[in-house]
Amino acid sequence: MRIRSRITIVWVAALCGLLAMGTAWADPDPGPLFLRTGSGSSLISLDLSLLPPSGVAQPELVLDFGFGTDEGSDPGTFHDSVSLTLQSPSGSRTALLLTADSTGMETAPPTQGGMTLDPTTLHFRTLSPSEFLPGYGLASAFSLVFALPPGLLEGSLRLFVDLFDNQNGVRSGAFINHWGIIDASGPLTNTPPRFVDLEAAPDVDGGYAVESHARVDLEQRQVTLDRAQEARFFRARAEVGVQLAAPRLSGGDWVFGYSLLGVQIVLRSAADNISPFVTETGATIDLVKREARTPRAARTRVYQFEGNLPVAITSIVPQGDQIVIRFEYRPRGLVLESSTQATGPYGRETLSGVDFGSQTLVIPRFGAARFYRLVSDQPLRVTRTTLDGSVIRFDF
CATH class of the missing domain: 2.60.120 (Jelly Rolls)
Structure with missing residues (x-):
């Protein structure tokens, strides 16, 4: 341009x-x-x-x-x-x-x-x-x-x-x-606004999104919306693909299990921390069990994983002629997001716990509460909210 x-x-x-x-x-x-x-x-x-x-x-x-x-x-x-x-x-x-x-x-x-x-x-x-x-x-x-x-x-x-x-x-x-x-600082007037949008969010602090199915009557100063359901949609994001399992209730929390997709790691070893590391060509790695097995060396070796996301070794145990190395993934940027619609928009959930060992995310139990606000080219306030059968009606 x-x-x-x-x-x-x-x-x-x-x-x-x-x-x-x-x-x-x-x-x-x-x-x-x-x-x-x-x-x-x-x-x-x-x-x-x-x-x-x-x-x-x-x-x-x-x-x-x-x-x-x-x-x-x-x-x-x-x-x-x-x-x-x-x-x-x-x-x-x-x-x-x-x-x-x-x-x-x-x-x-x-x-x-x-x-x-x-x-x-x-x-x-x-x-x-x-x-x-x-x-x-x-x-x-x-x-x-x-x-x-x-x-x-x-x-x-x-x-x-x-x-x-x-x-x-x-x-x-x-x-x-x-x-x-x-x-913009003026008091409320009787002048009809040019437009009114109804926005909703699961939390009073955000993130608000326009309710596209809301019906606005500017003359009657009324907004009508189909009554909200309790359903919420969740997704997880990280530096690699993340797949969520069905959540379960534990006390006052929802617990989501997750698995990581597209993980690529190799096991490497060295004689000590300052010697060069080489790939353990005889190693087998189970990405689901998070376990690696490699032939037992005559002398002590130092092990590490390399791949497309961070991996932390949790234990190294000799078993017969093999070394069993257990590990857990430590993905960067792991967040849980939710929305009231499968197509979004999604907002980040505040996690009350992350367990990399069991690969679970924990959030406080949520109810059906929704928070609403009106957005317009003029200052507006909601004067009354009423339930009428299957709809919620907002007067402004």
């Missing part, structure tokens, strides 16, 4: 006279506005004035935005593109929020002379592009919430939407809707 920002485009236009700029002023949030290529200009631009609420304490920019094109994503091509830029009224501070073309979108790209933004401060929620960008071969749309950095808001703010046309005759377009500045 080649970044084209308002800072560099104005400089090119001033020196070369190559670009024509169409500018539109608009009051906050009059409805969707559209930009399309094919007008004969290389730059089609919207210049929007943003006025914050009186006495705003935590100003945030909110808007809906989308870009569509029939262009391909061939590398090395100068594609049609769109950018969003904020500028203080004096023009002393400029912040490029994003730029997008057929190859993708880049958030908060660095630009010479512009403010440096943290990309994680721009929060996106995907929207359907079909209403405002129908028929394009490639289209995307989203809601954006951005906490304005100190010094950028000087009483008001200018928002530029710039569509760059490479003049190849292939159509591209963009739209903007529902733009404005809100006060």
